[in-house]
Every structure is written in C-alpha cells, then in structure tokens.
Amino acid sequence: MAAAKVLVCAPAGTGKTTLLDAWVANHEEAEAAPNTARLTLDAADNDAAQLQRRVRDALAGVESQSGPGVLVLDDVHSVSDAGALAQLTAVIESVPARITVVVAARRVPDLAWSKYASDGSLTFLGVEDIALERDSIAEILAAHRGRVSADDVDAVLDLTGGWAGAVCSAALFVGTGGDVRGAIDGLLGRPRQVSGYVVGETLSHLPADVLRFVLSTSVVERFTTELLEDLAGEYADLHLYECERLGVPVRREAVDGEVNYSWHPLVRAHARAVLRESDPELYRRLHAVAARSLARSGHTRAAFAQLAAVSEEHIVEEFVYRYGPAAVFDGLGDTVIAALGVRNGRLPCVRLLRALVALEANDPNGARAHLRAAGSSSTDRTSSPAAECLAAALGIEADLIGGRPIPGDAVDRVENCRSTGSIDSDCYILVQCAAAHMLSGRFARSERVLKEALALADVGGHPRLVLRCLARLAMLAAARGELVTMCSRAGHAVEYAVEHALVDRIDAAQCAAIACMCAYHRGEKLPDDSLLHGLMSNDAVHVRPDGTTESVTGTHAQVAFAVARARCLAQPKDEDVDAVGHAMLTVMGHSPHMNLTSNYVVTAVAVLVETGRSALVEDVVQRASETFGPNPDVQVARALVALDAGDTSTAERLLRPVLASKSPQSRILSVQAWVLAAVTESRSRRHSDAVVSIRRALTLAEAHLIVRPLMNFAADVAELLPAIRPGEGVSQQFLDHVRAKLADVSAGRNPGLTPTERLVLVKLQTGKKLKDISKEMHLSVNTVRTHARNLYRKLGVSSRNQAIEAAVRRGLLPP
Known part of the structure; x- marks a missing residue:
C-alpha cells in the first residue's frame, strides 16, 4: 500500500507556510500525535546527492519511531534539476505506508502526481482550499x-x-x-x-507571452475556450496550461454544460489594473472584443457590461444596433442600459434602445420621448441610414400602440431600408413596415413583407421576433376575416409561444385573443383545460414612470378575452358581459385603429344587444361613430341596434351601402351584414328576398365555418333554413352544422330566445306590468316592450297569455 501524499500548491503569500506551521504544532501538541519532520528546500537542493541526504536524515527520525508519521517538505518549487527531482521521487515512493508525505510549493513540482492520483494516494490542496475564511x-x-x-x-x-x-x-x-x-x-x-507583492511575485516568473495572455484575459470575469481564442489568439489553450503549471491559480466550473475558466479574483484585479495603466488602448480594444464574443455566444448581460470600458462611440453604437434589440427581447433592456452607463446614455443608439424598451412595456408616450431625444442628439456619424430606419420603425410601433395615424414617409423609409447588419433589427423594421401596410388596408403587401420578415427571423433572429411575425400574420388574417387562416395561424403562434417560454409576451396574448375570437365566430365553447383560459385571465400590468398602468396583454386583446368569457365559457357571469362594453370603450379611447379596432365593434355590440345592455350599446355605438365615422363596421353595428329596436327600415337603409360596396371587406363582416339583411327582410314579410340573403350569408360562411352571426338571430334563421336546399355553394353538411348550433343556442327547446328575452318571459308569467318589469331590469319601458314583441314573434304568438302557454308547452316555463 502506497504512502499518502498531500500536495499543497499555492502562490506566495497565500499562507502555505503559516498553515504548515499551525498544522505541525497542532499535531505535536495532540495526544498520540504522529511523529513529524519538516524540511524546507532551497536552490542548493538541486544537487541530487545533497537533496537525498537531507530528506533521508529528516525521514530517519520519523521512521525510527513506531506508529504514524508525517514528513513535511516545504518550498519544493525551488528544486528544478531533473536528477534531484528523480531522487526526490524515489525517496517519496519508498516511504513506508504509515508515513504521510506533505509537499508544499508555489508551483506544481515535476513529480509523478498523475500516478499518485490514479492509485488514490494523493490529496490536493490549492489556493481556494487554504484561503482565509x-x-x-x-x-x-x-x-x-x-x-x-x-x-x-x-x-x-x-x-x-x-x-x-x-x-x-x-x-x-x-x-x-x-x-x-x-x-x-x-x-x-x-x-x-x-x-502588487503577492500577485506580482507569481506573475514575474511567467514568460513574456504567457504574461500577455494573463493580462489580455483579465478583462473578463470568466472565459470559455472560444472566448480565450478571441482574446488571446490560437495558442490560448497552451498558455492556459502553462499558467497552471507555473502556479497561476485558475478556477474551473461547469455552466450550462460548458467548462468556464476564471482567474483568482486577486490575480484578475491585479492583471486588469496593470493592463489598464500600461496599455489603455489595448485595454479598451480587448473589452470590445470580449463584448462581441460574449454577444455571439448568447451572454448578452455580460457582453454589455464589457462596453462600460469602451470609450470609442462608434464601437458602442455599432454594438448597440447589432445586439441591443435581442437584449431587449430577452427582457434585459433596463439591465443593458444601466450597464452602458451615463456617459453612453446620451448616444442616439442608446436612446433608440430606450424607446424599444418603452414599447415592450406598452408605453408609446415614453417611446416618443426617447425618439425625440435621439433625433435632437444625433450627429452626422450617428445619422446613418440604418439608424434612421430603426427610428422610423420604432415610431411606427409607437403610433400603432398609441392609436395614432402612421405617417406615409415613415413607411417609405422603412420599406426602402437597406440591411442594418443585424438580423434582429432588419426583422423588426420589416415587421413594422408590414403593420403600417396592414393598417392602411394594403393586406397583400403586408403579408408579403411579413413572410419576408419571418424567413429572416427563422434563420437567426430572436424567437421573440418569430413570434411577432406569427402574431402579425394571424392579425392580418383576422383583419381580412379569413377565419380558417386566422385560427390556424393563431393556434400555431400560441404553440410556438409555449414552446419557447414566451407566453407572457404581448404577442402571445394577441394570438390567444385571436384564437378566442375564432372560437366565438365558430360558436364554440372553450374546454376547461384550454391554455387560452390561463392566457385570457392574465391581469398583469406594466407600471409607467408616471404611475399609470397598462395591461401587458394590450387593450385589443382585452376586448377579445371579454367576448370569450361572455360567450365561450361554460358558465359566463354578468360582469363578463359588462366587461365587453367597458373593454371596447377603453380601446377606442386609447389606441383605436381602422381595420383593426373597428373589427371588434359589431362583435361587442352583438354581445351587448343580446344581453340587453342598452346603455352600454348606446355608448359603444356613439364612440365608434365618433372614432371611425360611417365605416362598414359602424354601419352594420348601427343596423343591428336598429333591428333589435324593431326599426327594420333604418336597419335596411344602413345595410344597403355595405352590401353594395365593391371595396374589399372582412368575410366575417360580410356574413354578419347578409344575416342582418335576411332578418330585416324576413321581418318585413319579404320572404323570397330573405331566402336569397340568407343563402348569400351561408355561402360566405361555409368555407370558414362562421356561424355566430346566424346564432345571434337563431329564431329568424331557423325559420328561413327550411327554404334552403343544398347546392350553389351551400352543402348539406354545413346546413346540418348550422342547425345543430341553432339547437345548441335554444337548448333544443326554443327558436333562439336571447338571455334577456328569456328573463322578460319569466317576468311576464308573474303578471306584472311592463312598467314594473322595466324598473326591475333597469331598462326603459320601450326596450322591454321590444323584447316582448321579439319573443312573441319567435314563439309564433301575439299576446302575453299565448306566450306563457307556448313557453310552458315547450318547457321554457314551469306549469
């Protein structure tokens, strides 16, 4: 059995000798302490014969006594002669197993350490092990x-x-x-x-090229092999090995499956100070090299920390434009801006980065402030085409979020932008260009630009930008009313958000909102275990500098989520219906956009009308009229309200220009308009016209399974369906599907009474006057009278008593 060996290897001043003195003293004072002998070597011991004699003499005293013993050899780094080292090896290996050999040195002596390690006889103590606590x-x-x-x-x-x-x-x-x-x-x-003394003594023994290696790598806190090569060239790994051999303490740790190296903190602090004072230009250049290398390998936070030492503004600007957007999308915006410091904070590139951070927090006002500051502080050098394009793209998103019209010259600037050299910046610019086209109704052009942006992001862009492209493509399909495409794209985007842990981002919320609207327009219920349940219950907010808050999901998504809670959940609540109106008023008051916000008007009004929220209906329609003017969405919403009030002539007048328009419009809106036309004509006793209109609605609806507009007027549609024969764009399968949805609305017992109409029916059975019923329901007498007329018509009766009898017969009221 081999004797135990202990190697204590640490630079000068780390306390090796003090540790050995204390250790020997403790052993000598203890009861039944082992015999100890201590020998300090020096340059004279490079004489093999002398070294052998000294070690043998020291060992003799220990060997002469029984029991365990300890031989301490200090300053063994003083011995470098091959013959002397061979002699020392022979002596150590001949020591009896009961004696422990302790070797202390500033650098690892050239002895058979690997052999001792493999046979389990070696214990190693380095600078970390003997450090003061x-x-x-x-x-x-x-x-x-x-x-x-x-x-x-x-x-x-x-x-x-x-x-x-x-x-x-x-x-x-x-x-x-x-x-x-x-x-x-x-x-x-x-x-x-x-x-100066302790580290300086260690570094003074290094060859010049190895010393340069230590100084060059001291600019980073830790380094990988790749970073080493960037900082110190192709022989970096050999220099690292040489440093360890010569006693420069190096730490190793596994980080995310990769080996990271770092100098002892005192070595790094010393070497960094030497480099900064002796060659400040090289010091700054190496920081820039480290920043780029760290950014390429995904260590964004550490990369931006390196820029604090770089004084060349053009280097900082180039770095910020290339890597800044990715840092913001990683949620590190505030962190990297703080790392850039006050000195760099005045640069236009940093102000643009602040604008992007503000936009990610849904703060368009803050973004505009930073954009103005960037414009006022720009110089000839910083007013590059790439910087101008990025500023224009940021301005477009600020206007998009803030509900402002987008200037045409901003669209021209971003559309004609050349590559900035950063995939993230290029992709972001394209996405904003596509958004501007979409809001201007140039849908085909918007789709082309979005697909170009997606292709770019998919080959190296940030996942956040991939998600944004997917979200905008879904929004584009929603603006067109293409329900099948809209559902497919929104579902894919939500899956991507989950896969890449991006469900807390506004784009994921927007896609979830679109998916909710798909369920609504298709008349579907959301399963209790649906991912959308969690997304649409997200009530987190961003807190702006002025203390105001903004929903992290965005105002448009809040409308869609309110609609889904009111109509797509198994057990909706009354407050969910009210939330639809309040959310719609909020989005129109803060960030309304034609072709985006206006798409929600008819949907919100339909939910409110169906549930008898007349006051909210009036507020929403009034605000929509003021905001969007007489656009198709507003006209259809007003026609729906008129029809609910029994004013078929006004409804027909409002619908006529919408149905006759040659301008492209949402398929969903077209279906809604033709359904309203059919209901208006049916109630005006123009049965043949109503059949033609309902067929037009069904023909448009079938390809996308749009059924909600039909369900909103279940009784009227149910009366018209028997006249529709399969063919000419309407299949038997879709007709059966519509009938099933209508039956679902009426629970198989009534021809489509709305919840408010059912409530009025219950109160009619009590015998109360309409005036008293209106007070209980907080509705006007005229509104209650309109609901009563509607339910009479749907039940095929003409009086209160007949309505009650029919309802009892159908099981709608208790006998």
Missing part, C-alpha cells in the same frame, strides 16, 4: 482598525479571495486612515496596493 478576515481587519462592518469584510473577501498576504496588506492599508469605507473603495479602484 470570512471570520478570519474580520479578525485581521479588526486587529488593525477595530470593529469593521460586514460590508467592509465582504468587500475585502471579494477582492482578495482570502489570499492571506493580500488580506494583511489590506488590513494595514485600511488601518492607516480615518475613512474605512473610503479606504476600501480605494483598494477596489486601485487593487495593486494590496496585490
């Missing part, structure tokens, strides 16, 4: 200065890493003045005051 550092500082704070102790520990000589130097330095905190801050700024 926090309590010891506190005692040393207190001995020189009295009581010091915990923060002061931590600061010294962080700087020195427990390197004993440096801790003692720090204690002396702190103890000479009256300002402890100031003295420690001074050490952090000028670490060579405590590192």
